[in-house]
Amino acid sequence: MKKIDIAIVGAGVSGTALYYALSKYVKNISLLLLDKRSEIAAGNSRATNNSQTLHAGEIETNYDYQKALKLRAGALSLRQYCMSLPNREEVIHSMPKMVLAVGDEEINHLQERYKEFKEGFPRLQWLEWEDIRKIEPQVAHKDGYRRPDVIAAMGYKESYSAINYGLLAKSFVSQSKLLQEKNGIDSEIFLNARLIDIKKNQEGYTLLIKRYGLIEKMHCKFLVTASGAYSLYMAHKLGLAEDYSLLSAGGNFYFSSLALRGKVYTIQQKGLPFAAVHGDADITQDRRTRFGPTLLPLPKMERYIDGGYRDYLQCVKIKSKFPSTMFSLLGNPIIRRYALYDMPFGKNLFVRQVRKIIPDMRLKHLTFAKGFGGSRPLLVNHVKGKLVFGETKITQDSAIFNVAPATGASTCLNVAMNDLKYIVQALDLSYDDSFEHENLALA
């Protein structure tokens, strides 16, 4: 049986970021990166499956200041990485970015936030109607005149705020290749290779992998799953995280013929782990504007892959507080409204929401973005009856099971650095700790 030091399951942004971090900062190890799909970043990290936003926490109004500073640190290190790439113009894009407040109540709330956030985000600007008009004319007008409701925003006229996360993941792999020989790293990448079972033993884990229809066994000293919903599935297989059930929250988008130049977010409700409807210039579609995401609960593990229903049922504990948590979530009027957007009449409701951003928006301006939008793996603590917010890291002595959150692509490098520290400690490896100083310099 082939033996390796560290196996990473899942080649989205999370898995590839860790692959890169290990290739850069650790020496003389063997690595395996595997994914069941035939391409790097074909899951939620594919550019068409997410909103492409580099979240820094200031315009996501469900983040408080302290949480936003943490998100910002992650966003800064990712931006710095992207700017160092030879193909950076394809990977990271600059555009306007703002959060829009409509009506006096929202404006007062945003003004308070601006005062609090200004120090930690020195480039952040307060934008009055006149400023918004220059940046996003569609937002400022209705029927050719100044829109009747009062608006203000905070944001940036230009900011590196959009990333093609699919290309980012591919860059992590290609940059790793450049580092591995120098650092004595022996590495393999298996695509079309599905982890189907894990057994823990004294020296680590035995992995059962199905590759091109053939089953093979491998042994690793340390295992990391960065496999979205399947990270929970794998943790359950080892008897871990048994308090958690899975809520697969798909998200759809609409393209609009009325265009934005950049990203316009709206004020979010505190405590909801997904963004309120926003408009984004799509960097893979000649900056056509995409609105969304909606919220479509799915009884399966992933989107655009047949099956997965049985695996999903294994991730849900029906005889627990899971059903009642779902009912109470549906009791929240915002979630209920979101869930209706994907019903047959949903576009009529969705367009009203989008009018908050572009008042002239009509049904005829919106086209369903078929094949766009992934599925957020949200965890429910079915013992406490609560939705779990943020990144979930389930650990065992020599394994980490990561379930990335709604902003997970933006924080992938930071999460990878933290995982690296955990791994080197568990395996008693030495590492180059210069990145800790780099991060401090950016903070």
Ligand SMILES: Cc1cc2nc3c(=O)[nH]c(=O)nc-3n(C[C@H](O)[C@H](O)[C@H](O)COP(=O)(O)OP(=O)(O)OC[C@H]3O[C@@H](n4cnc5c(N)ncnc54)[C@H](O)[C@@H]3O)c2cc1C
């Ligand atoms: C609608 C939507 C909008 C979003 N917008 C943003 C945004 O604007 N900004 C942001 O930062 N984040 C956003 N996110 C979140 C972001 O997309 C994810 O957090 C991120 O892509 C997660 O990356 P990942 O590598 O953990 O997962 P994925 O990219 O999903 O990769 C997981 C990989 O694991 C593989 N895998 C699964 N099971 C197995 C197995 N058994 N064996 C082998 N391989 C396996 C899959 O094939 C897949 O390639 C959004 C998500 C959604 C759904």
